Amino acid sequence: MQDDTKKKTTIEEEKGISGWIEYRLPVSSFLKHIASYQVPKNLNYAWNFGSLAGIALILQIITGIFLAMHYTPHVDHAFNSVERIMRDVNYGWLIRYTHAVGASLFFMVVYVHIMRGLYYGSYKRPREMVWFIGIFIFFAMMATAFMGYVLPWGQMSFWGATVITNLFSAIPLVGNKIVIWLWGGFSVDNPTLNRFFALHYLLPFVIIALAVLHVIALHRFGSGNPSGVEVKSDKDTIPLYPYYVVKDCITFGLFFIVLFVFVFYAPNYLGHPDNYIEADSMVTPEHIVPEWYFLPFYAMLRSIPDKLTGVLTMFGSILVWFLLPWLDKSKIKSGAYRPLFKKFFWVFAVNFAFLAWLGGQEVKEPYITLSRLSTLYYFAYFVIVLPLLRKYEKSEGLPKTISDSVPEMK
Numbered sequence: 001m002q003d004d005t006k007k008k009t010t011i012e013e014e015k016g017i018s019g020w021i022e023y024r025l026p027v028s029s030f031l032k033h034i035a036s037y038q039v040p041k042n043l044n045y046a047w048n049f050g051s052l053a054g055i056a057l058i059l060q061i062i063t064g065i066f067l068a069m070h071y072t073p074h075v076d077h078a079f080n081s082v083e084r085i086m087r088d089v090n091y092g093w094l095i096r097y098t099h100a101v102g103a104s105l106f107f108m109v110v111y112v113h114i115m116r117g118l119y120y121g122s123y124k125r126p127r128e129m130v131w132f133i134g135i136f137i138f139f140a141m142m143a144t145a146f147m148g149y150v151l152p153w154g155q156m157s158f159w160g161a162t163v164i165t166n167l168f169s170a171i172p173l174v175g176n177k178i179v180i181w182l183w184g185g186f187s188v189d190n191p192t193l194n195r196f197f198a199l200h201y202l203l204p205f206v207i208i209a210l211a212v213l214h215v216i217a218l219h220r221f222g223s224g225n226p227s228g229v230e231v232k233s234d235k236d237t238i239p240l241y242p243y244y245v246v247k248d249c250i251t252f253g254l255f256f257i258v259l260f261v262f263v264f265y266a267p268n269y270l271g272h273p274d275n276y277i278e279a280d281s282m283v284t285p286e287h288i289v290p291e292w293y294f295l296p297f298y299a300m301l302r303s304i305p306d307k308l309t310g311v312l313t314m315f316g317s318i319l320v321w322f323l324l325p326w327l328d329k330s331k332i333k334s335g336a337y338r339p340l341f342k343k344f345f346w347v348f349a350v351n352f353a354f355l356a357w358l359g360g361q362e363v364k365e366p367y368i369t370l371s372r373l374s375t376l377y378y379f380a381y382f383v384i385v386l387p388l389l390r391k392y393e394k395s396e397g398l399p400k401t402i403s404d405s406v407p408e409m410k
């Protein structure tokens, strides 16, 4: 009888154990295929932040799993179990600080990644799906970080959870019911802590799945590049390995340097001291502030006196990203060749940082008015500036090919 497998494949089975395995499980040919993947030759360092986000995600999962081995999700024990991790568990302090600082750095990396997308028009045709999946990832990251912050059961954990979950009560008719459903009771309590722990463990794996889809969508048309001109010939590309793999290693190294500088020298710099006080439902902290990466959105929420409008503004500030491919119809993708866009973009970036600063201030004048103005510019950038630029802006020196944009690499 003829061997059926011979008909189906032209791949030769090599000798030895590795040959036997490779024939049946072609891992090394898969890796070779990825290594020879062609990437535009002119990518700058802004393109390193996607792989860096992947590393940050893996680091969070690894440290998180070790933390979960010693953490107790119960209101009577959670705070003390974290103290035990810090004092008694071997290298517990290192694992916990790496996880806490790692979360902050993960957000920094992803914020740069998003800003890169906004500047170089990465959301434009044909990569809209990469962008949309990215927005879902960002929502999932925010949910994960929010629930993670509740777990140590400190004062900020408890009051942050109370304030943010209460926002849902602004929804007409069903709002209060939703809040009670989210809490699993009539206040933030043990059932809330338990479900937050379960979801905080689960969501990172959902993020992994989304990140895989993100990369599959990216590989459909390949990476964009700083010129905004698509790949036209082999001359425009170089293989992923060794060029970009080596370049990525540089930013991986820098990432770990920054991470460990914080972990060893200023581990609590990015956190709030009140979270070292155990949660007490009878004592409200003077200022309830979320982690720094939520501050721009928190500033928008607080700038509006009506609760429902505030909540809609806050969620709308991210949902508006979904409309970007239609709001910015300029044919020129890259901000580098858009003289007017460039100026508005940098004002947008500074304004976003300013919003973060405002989110950390008290709710009083002049911060309220400033927050309103900043929120206005934030939205105006998307719904007024970008559509108008399409009409009035002339591009500047757009190259015909990627190779033309980097003559020094010819």
Ligand code: HEM
Residues within 6 Å of the ligand: 046, 047, 048, 049, 050, 051, 053, 054, 057, 110, 113, 114, 117, 120, 122, 123, 127, 130, 131, 133, 134, 135, 137, 138, 207, 211, 214, 215, 218, 222, 223, 224, 225
């Ligand atoms: C866990 C979080 C994320 C991971 C692991 C991730 C991973 C990646 C990777 C590996 C790339 C290719 C390399 C690069 O262009 O930097 C990429 C590209 C991209 N990402 Fe993400 N990403 C994440 C979050 C996001 C978010 C939140 C957004 C936007 C809201 C986003 C939007 C994009 C876009 C538009 C591209 C294509 C850029 C281009 O080729 O011009 N990503 N991402």
